[in-house]
Amino acid sequence: MVIGTIAALIVKVAFCAALAAAFFYYRVYREETSRLLVFAKASYHLATLSLLSTAAVFLYLILTHQFQYTYVWSYSSRDLPLPLLISTFYAGQEGSFMLWWAYTSVIGMFLMRYASRKEYEPEVMSVYSLILAFLLLMLVVKNPFALIWETYPDDLIQAGPIPGGLTNFVVLDAARGVWARFPAEGRGLNPLLRNYWMVIHPQVLFSGFSAMAVPYALAVAGLLKRDYKSWIRVATPWSVFGAMVLGTGIILGGYWAYETLGWGGFWGWDPVENSSLIPWLLCVASIHTALTQRKSGAFVKTNFILSMLAFIAVLYSTFLTRSGVLGDTSVHSFVDPGMWIYWLLLSCIAVFAVIGFGLLFARMREMPKIPVEHSFVSREFALFLGAFALAFVALFVVIGTSSPIITSILKGQASAVEVSYYIKTNLPLGIAITFLSGLGQLLWWRHSRTGSLMRKLLLPLVLSIGATVAVFLFMGSEELLILLFTFCSAFSLFSNLQVGYGIFMGNPKFVGGSLAHVGVAILCLGFITSERYDDKATVALERGKPVEALGYKLTYVGHAQIDNERYAFNVEIRRGDVRRIVSPTMHFSSQTNSTLRHPDLINFINRDFYVSPVSIESSSEGEQKSYTLEQGGKAEIAQLTVRFLGFDFSPEARAAMLEGKDFVISANLEAVDGRKRTPLTLKMTNGTNGPQFIPEKFTAAGGEMFEFALARIMPGENGQTTAKVEFTVRLPLDEKTQKRDEILVVEASVKPMINLVWMGTVTLIVGFVLTIVRRAEEARLQSDRWTRE
Amino acid sequence: MKTKIIVGGIVVAIGIILGAVNFLESNVEYMDFTGAEQSQKRVQVKGEWVQEKGASFDADNVKFIFFMKDDANRVCKVVLDGAKPNNFELATSVVAKGKFVNGEFHATEVLTKCPSKYEGTSESVKKTL
Numbered sequence: 001m002v003i004g005t006i007a008a009l010i011v012k013v014a015f016c017a018a019l020a021a022a023f024f025y026y027r028v029y030r031e032e033t034s035r036l037l038v039f040a041k042a043s044y045h046l047a048t049l050s051l052l053s054t055a056a057v058f059l060y061l062i063l064t065h066q067f068q069y070t071y072v073w074s075y076s077s078r079d080l081p082l083p084l085l086i087s088t089f090y091a092g093q094e095g096s097f098m099l100w101w102a103y104t105s106v107i108g109m110f111l112m113r114y115a116s117r118k119e120y121e122p123e124v125m126s127v128y129s130l131i132l133a134f135l136l137l138m139l140v141v142k143n144p145f146a147l148i149w150e151t152y153p154d155d156l157i158q159a160g161p162i163p164g165g166l167t168n169f170v171v172l173d174a175a176r177g178v179w180a181r182f183p184a185e186g187r188g189l190n191p192l193l194r195n196y197w198m199v200i201h202p203q204v205l206f207s208g209f210s211a212m213a214v215p216y217a218l219a220v221a222g223l224l225k226r227d228y229k230s231w232i233r234v235a236t237p238w239s240v241f242g243a244m245v246l247g248t249g250i251i252l253g254g255y256w257a258y259e260t261l262g263w264g265g266f267w268g269w270d271p272v273e274n275s276s277l278i279p280w281l282l283c284v285a286s287i288h289t290a291l292t293q294r295k296s297g298a299f300v301k302t303n304f305i306l307s308m309l310a311f312i313a314v315l316y317s318t319f320l321t322r323s324g325v326l327g328d329t330s331v332h333s334f335v336d337p338g339m340w341i342y343w344l345l346l347s348c349i350a351v352f353a354v355i356g357f358g359l360l361f362a363r364m365r366e367m368p369k370i371p372v373e374h375s376f377v378s379r380e381f382a383l384f385l386g387a388f389a390l391a392f393v394a395l396f397v398v399i400g401t402s403s404p405i406i407t408s409i410l411k412g413q414a415s416a417v418e419v420s421y422y423i424k425t426n427l428p429l430g431i432a433i434t435f436l437s438g439l440g441q442l443l444w445w446r447h448s449r450t451g452s453l454m455r456k457l458l459l460p461l462v463l464s465i466g467a468t469v470a471v472f473l474f475m476g477s478e479e480l481l482i483l484l485f486t487f488c489s490a491f492s493l494f495s496n497l498q499v500g501y502g503i504f505m506g507n508p509k510f511v512g513g514s515l516a517h518v519g520v521a522i523l524c525l526g527f528i529t530s531e532r533y534d535d536k537a538t539v540a541l542e543r544g545k546p547v548e549a550l551g552y553k554l555t556y557v558g559h560a561q562i563d564n565e566r567y568a569f570n571v572e573i574r575r576g577d578v579r580r581i582v583s584p585t586m587h588f589s590s591q592t593n594s595t596l597r598h599p600d601l602i603n604f605i606n607r608d609f610y611v612s613p614v615s616i617e618s619s620s621e622g623e624q625k626s627y628t629l630e631q632g633g634k635a636e637i638a639q640l641t642v643r644f645l646g647f648d649f650s651p652e653a654r655a656a657m658l659e660g661k662d663f664v665i666s667a668n669l670e671a672v673d674g675r676k677r678t679p680l681t682l683k684m685t686n687g688t689n690g691p692q693f694i695p696e697k698f699t700a701a702g703g704e705m706f707e708f709a710l711a712r713i714m715p716g717e718n719g720q721t722t723a724k725v726e727f728t729v730r731l732p733l734d735e736k737t738q739k740r741d742e743i744l745v746v747e748a749s750v751k752p753m754i755n756l757v758w759m760g761t762v763t764l765i766v767g768f769v770l771t772i773v774r775r776a777e778e779a780r781l782q783s784d785r786w787t788r789e
Numbered sequence: 790m791k792t793k794i795i796v797g798g799i800v801v802a803i804g805i806i807l808g809a810v811n812f813l814e815s816n817v818e819y820m821d822f823t824g825a826e827q828s829q830k831r832v833q834v835k836g837e838w839v840q841e842k843g844a845s846f847d848a849d850n851v852k853f854i855f856f857m858k859d860d861a862n863r864v865c866k867v868v869l870d871g872a873k874p875n876n877f878e879l880a881t882s883v884v885a886k887g888k889f890v891n892g893e894f895h896a897t898e899v900l901t902k903c904p905s906k907y908e909g910t911s912e913s914v915k916k917t918l
Contacts, residue, residue, distance in 0.1 A: 067917070073914075073917070148914065152911050152914045154911065155911040155914050155915055156914065168918070181918055182918075183914060183917035183918055184917065184918065185917045186917065187913055187917060376793075392804055395808075396808050399808065399812060400812070403812070403816060407816055413819050415816055415817065415818075415819065415833070416816075417812060417815045417816055418815040418816075418817060420811075420815050421811050421812060421814075421815035421816075424807075424811045424815075425807060425808050425811050428807070429804075538851045538870075538871055538872065539851070540848035540849070540851055542848070594875065594876045594879070595875060595876065597875075614871065614872040614873075615846070615872040615873050617846050617848060625840075625841075625843070731843075743848050745846075745848070745851065745872040747871075
């Protein structure tokens with residue numbers, strides 16, 4: 001218990017140290033001497049060290065199963081394998097905040113060294129430390145080391161003598177005899193999260209979120225330093241790094257949803273997905289406008305705005321998904337973290353927006369005015385339009401995701417937008433973005449001559465028209481906008497390949513940009529083929545009977561139990577000579593009281609065959625219903641009237657019960673079927689195996705079979721209250737479904753060319769890496785130049 | 790320069806109109822059954838499953854049929870395209886999205902709202918003691 005208290009204290013130390021670092025760095029910047037720099041550096045190091053050691057303690061508590069801590073109890077258990085046990089670190093709100101801030105603090109260490117070489121240290125680190133301090137405040141407010149008897153005092157704290165043999169207890173106040181029990185086992189990780197994606201995806205995503213703070217800090221630092229130009233070169237490698245890591249995290253999440261969660265696709269426009277997409281879009285937009293500024297000096301303000309917005313979007317997204325404002329409108333369950341976190345997140349957004357935009361406003365007048373000289377046919381203009389379109393996509397996604405907030409203000413009833421909203425608004429923008437990402441690469445800076453442009457356009461245009469016609473002929477027609485999107489994506493692919501090839505022949509190091517565009521283009525083509533040209537069918541598969549669907553022959557061959565709660569449903573898939581078995585699983589989790597479904601798929605080179613389980617209907621048994629009746633009461637069950645007459649609890653049975661021997665209790669019911677009255681005796685025996693309910697069958701005049709069974713006995717106490725009985729009735733089979741075997745309902749789909757999505761992702765990431773290397777080198781050369789001067 | 794501003798302004802205006810129209814269109818309105826029947830639009834109706842009337846699955850047409858009582862206490866037959874929604878039996882309330890056809894509510898989507906979010910409760914503490 002002591003160790004947690006100390007760790008909670010160290011969190012406060014980390015907070016104070018981060019605040020001190022922000023203050024000292026700020027003084028260094030104001031005084032323009034490095035008198036306090038040592039203190040500033042030391043404070044930042046202390047903050048990082050404290051935070052990391054707190055995280056280490058937290059991990060230790062999880063690994064050693066210290067269930068007296070609410071967090072450890074809430075998310076972990078003894079049966080988890082080590083990687084998953086470690087991942088429970090960030091399965092809840094506090095832990096995931098801690099992981100995120102830990103990454104933030106470590107990235108800050110690199111940033112410190114990097115910025116000091118670029119003579120940016122005091123400014124950027126004062127902003128960055130302030131961010132860290134604000135974030136840490138959330139851990140100070142929401143203590144991850146809360147003890148379980150503080151969370152549930154009524155259930156766990158007791159007074160008086162401690163029963164012998166009890167091991168899991170702690171004495172709170174020896175003088176007054178107050179003590180508390182604590183659990184011996186944890187509640188365990190949410191079954192939905194129990195797979196290997198949980199180990200990797202959040203890690204990548206949170207490092208991406210952390211990285212987004214750097215361009216913000218550098219932008220504010222640039223404003224502080226009145227450096228409106230070269231900060232861009234300092235910041236670009238970080239923006240590209242952030243975009244790469246966050247982008248990877250987003251796609252990993254998409255693959256998780258596709259492969260194990262069974263959402264049917266890799267992107268569902270869910271708030272949690274959207275909220276990581278928004279900062280990514282803004283960051284990518286800023287990378288493009290930064291490129292223009294480096295070339296022509298234009299877009300000074302735009303670059304500040306976009307770099308700062310990307311970070312503020314991270315904060316806003318966190319607010320949306322963590323504060324509980326979205327409530328029931330998403331499939332993700334959002335736990336309400338309490339008023340404190342709600343207001344802290346809001347004020348965090350406000351503070352950093354005011355600092356950033358306030359400073360920008362104050363410095364606006366003295367910024368150099370760069371006259372825009374480029375023409376319509378220039379790379380600058382294409383880049384500007386592209387970045388503009390990206391920012392618009394971000395805006396539409398923000399509005400869509402915030403819909404529950406907007407509608408609850410406007411209409412008083414929160415509702416989410418449908419997925420069609422995102423597609424309709426973003427499709428035209430996607431067309432523009434892909435087209436520009438192809439065209440921009442073919443254009444010159446400032447102005448392109450029509451003749452030379454035409455010559456370069458020729459090949460990509462011909463090829464992409466060919467590709468679009470091929471898609472139209474072989475995969476079928478679609479609405480015009482989709483075909484246009486196909487054309488533009490193909491155009492982007494071919495022109496970037498053409499340009500990339502030229503660059504690669506000259507200097508392979510510079511090929512990153514083209515390669516990233518090639519990746520995006522392939523990704524978009526994959527989106528179109530797998531989401532638009534997919535085939536879907538909900539099929540009911542009766543066991544052993546082949547069903548033809550989507551050109552495949554599906555046969556449900558039976559189920560196999562994997563463990564207590566989990567079943568695999570084997571479906572044989574045949575097409576021509578190919579014969580494969582897929583085994584989607586269903587799992588009723590008693591822990592979350594819900595059914596979890598996991599799809600299975602066959603990955604062919606040119607398509608996926610995807611089978612998602614929907615439900616299992618065991619039609620061999622009728623539907624079961626339960627009734628509660630008071631003594632003398634009656635219920636209408638189908639054509640029957642059933643009356644509860646009373647319990648039969650003989651003195652012998654009572655004596656047997658008191659002596660701990662086996663006994664029988666029965667409830668006497670009467671079924672009235674038309675004019676015929678039949679007594680029904682529902683028995684419960686109690687023996688060494690616990691209570692057993694013996695079902696009683698009843699056949700009605702029409703031959704329909706009913707099966708009754710006792711469920712619960714509520715005897716009247718001393719005749720003061722009436723006795724009640726709860727029983728279940730299995731109703732007769734419906735004629736239509738009678739004599740049918742078990743039916744498995746699945747949603748099957750064919751997703752053509754989905755491998756393009758994964759291929760595009762890898763290409764995009766490689767492109768990002770090459771760009772980071774190039775831009776970091778460029779930034780190094782620039783600082784070398786400064787040192788020489 | 791001037792033409793650029795005009796072109797840009799038009800593009801922005803189109804974008805905003807496009808966004809606003811789509812936003813309003815895709816925010817399916819909440820109504821009760823009576824309102825849904827009158828408007829004939831795609832709406833969402835909140836209510837609860839009438840357990841006594843049961844629920845059935847039509848495997849031939851892949852339709853799930855149940856009866857739902859809306860907030861105004863009107864009971865209506867709901868025909869859902871697809872199978873039984875997740876956690877249907879446990880749901881405290883359900884929201885059906887769809888429209889009225891011939892006295893039945895044809896739903897394309899049924900969302901279930903469950904009381905059990907993955908949160909610790911004092912009962913769950915007692916279970917693990």
